[in-house]
Amino acid sequence: MELWFTELQNSNLSIGLRVNRTLHSEQTEFQSLDVVETVQYGRMLVLDGCVMTTDKDEFVYHEMLAHVGLHTHPEPKNVLVVGGGDGGVIREIVKHPAVERAVLAEIDGRVIDISREYFPQIAQGLNDPRVDVQVCDGIKHVQEHKGKYDVIYVDSTDPIGPAVGLFAKDFYQAVYDALKPDGLFVAQTESPFANQDLIRHVHRDVRDIFPHTYLYLAHIPTYPTGMWSFTMGSKQYNPLEPVASRVRDTKYYTTEVHKAAFALPPFVQELVQK
């Protein structure tokens, strides 16, 4: 008998991966959490039925979330990740020698525990001495730390359940306030095929708050439609003029990929036009 994991996009569309076995399943205080072993992509972390990361393609998302921002800011010393309890973005952040302190504010401590246990390659950065892992409400953390960070990342789950507040305009205002005068932030903003309204509203909200707003793309096979977007709000620096690469051991990120990621097909450009 074959076992398949299915993530439903809507009543007409789903993504499916054949599964060897389920390694872990629980209902945490915040969400359902599953770890399955897929045939094609290795171990996979699933929250509330949505794919968060897999052993085989996680590098694309984590490198493109972390390195684009850190190569846009000339001196990123203090960095915050809201969400991202699997540790993948932190693993990439600590590759940057300029980073002195990286705080992880993850609301669900079980995501951290389970990632350490089942995804040690992804979670390894959490052990770096510069990293401060805090199990807390990221929204509150941002509200309580004004003017503190050079770069803030929002590595959220999908805009349902505990992540809803991370796609709201008042949260982006709090992120702006938590950044230093030349700070910037990057958030994952879902698929330009499947989440057009969300991308439109996030871009509009961020543009109302930040002087410079950008959208960029990466290709992530296990996320719905495979085409993924990231939104950057920057107070000063321009991501189209990145600093020379500071990291060597990447499998997706290069300076050329960084620049190319901002080239948007017309149907995506349309989503972010005024």
Ligand code: SPD
């Ligand atoms: N639909 C997938 C959205 C997942 C975004 N966050 C993934 C967490 C990986 N660190």
